[in-house]
Amino acid sequence: MEKIFMYTLSTCPWCRKTKQFFKEKNIEFNFVDYDLAGEEEQDKIRDEMSKYGNVAFPFVKIGEEVVIGYDPDKYSKLCGLTEGK
């Protein structure tokens, strides 16, 4: 299974849905809530996200691929889940 990491916001319902999606599939993931991070960490996160197009949440890294926004179909595809949603 690909390693999954995400940058999220604690105030964003779509970030919550994203976490919920992986929990329901019993797929392990790590995350950092950007809004709860320190200033220095926020700068680093912004720098990293900028490399992938734009700074927007949820930012989900599945292996080397990045999905920006809540997109269960893309998550499923990249995780090799066949049943779709």
Added chain:
Amino acid sequence: MTIAEPSWVSTIDADKLLENKKAAIYPKGLPVLLIKQGGRIHAISNKCAHMACPLAGGVLEDCIIRCPCHNWGFDIKTGEFLDAKEIKIQVYQTKLLEGKIYVKI
């Protein structure tokens, strides 16, 4: 209830409003902002179309006033919001009479 027709209301002395300056007034109890710019006197609503912040505390640059709360910019001639012309603040006609600024409101 009937809504009163707009009428000319005498406000402040014209010589009190200097070039590039603003004055908050309340003709008929309504919040209005007078602005003198390029020798002309403009009267606009003193309430931002976004969250009703008073524009009197905003920054004036040429014909643009920026709300002090969240930077929303408006054209003082037309009342149009710069980033979406569909959103407008009220603009009022002005005239000078016997050294006084009148606003049609």
Added chain:
Amino acid sequence: MNIESRKKALKFLYQRVVDPLGYKFSPDKDLVDFLLEQEVKLKQKHGIPFCPCQGLSKDREENMRIVCPCIPFHREHFDAMKRCWCGLFVHKDVTNSDELKQIPVHEIKK
């Protein structure tokens, strides 16, 4: 003012702004309720009701572009999705907001 009346106050102010832009509140009432509550909390924290689904930076001018309703500053992007990024507002013709997806801005400009 309690949290419910603060939410109502924001709703009243936003309605006047989004209507002329062709948007309305999402028909998903739970989502609207959740987002407005987050905004009330963000306003209590920062003094400004920022978008709960976008990240703040150190740049004031940038941050002012994500004060709700931020539609005017992201018009092309949001019009393409028929919703704003957080989904609080949708185009007036939308009846089922579940069908609308978040599409990152760089994919729209392609």
